[in-house]
Amino acid sequence: MNEPLLCSCLVFSLLALGIVLVLIGSLRIKKALVMTDWALVPGRILSSELRRHWAGAEAAAVQYKPKIEYEYEVEEKMYLGKRWTYRYTGLSKRAAQDVVNRYPVGKCVGVFHDPRNPKDAVLERGGAGFGTVLVLCGIVVLTLGEICLRHID
Numbered sequence: 565m566n567e568p569l570l571c572s573c574l575v576f577s578l579l580a581l582g583i584v585l586v587l588i589g590s591l592r593i594k595k596a597l598v599m600t601d602w603a604l605v606p607g608r609i610l611s612s613e614l615r616r617h618w619a620g621a622e623a624a625a626v627q628y629k630p631k632i633e634y635e636y637e638v639e640e641k642m643y644l645g646k647r648w649t650y651r652y653t654g655l656s657k658r659a660a661q662d663v664v665n666r667y668p669v670g671k672c673v674g675v676f677h678d679p680r681n682p683k684d685a686v687l688e689r690g691g692a693g694f695g696t697v698l699v700l701c702g703i704v705v706l707t708l709g710e711i712c713l714r715h716i717d
Contacts, residue, residue, distance in 0.1 A: 571716050578709030582702045589698030595650055599676060599689040607636035607645065607675035607687075612667045614660055628660035632667050636675040638682040645675060649688040 611633045616626060632648045648663060655663070667673065667687065677685035 571712065575709050575712045575716060578705055578712060582704075582706030582709055585698050585702030585705060587702075589695040589700075589702060592650065592695030592698065596690055596695060598678075599650070599686070601679075602676040602686075602689070603638075603679050604674050604676055605636050605638060607634045607673050609634050609667045609669055609671045609673060610644075612664050612669055614657070614664050616657075626657075628655050628657045630655075630660050630663040630667070632664070632687065634667075634673060634675060634687065636677065636685065638677060641682070643677075643682055643685065645677075645685040645687075647686050649686050649690060651688070651690050651694055 609632065611631070613631050615629045615631045617629065618626060630648055632646070634645045636643055636645060648667070673687055675685050675687060676689055677683075
């Protein structure tokens, strides 16, 4: 493979990755901001457990996720929720266990739901912080791509 073609592929990849990171981060920020207007209804925890999964290159890293299911009612219709937050949820074992401990089976909780789509619900609002990190990383990657683009020739 010749060097100019390799450089062009690298630049294109950096620019594409930067755009994707900015878009995903922006969507997360938008979702977090919209959630501030979500309705709050009572709910009850049905199950709460810690799940382990492998992540990273060749599944070299272990991450933990709380798996929490809850029920709630909106306009006389029952719903089953499975998302505890829209924040990034690949956590350390201790952090994930803390979440599980906050939501024991049978506990009465507040459930935030989208009034236009009651199936979309969470126990904890937020997520703008991780979205901001993604946007900032995207900007850095786009900047690197632009610098590389200047040096092709």
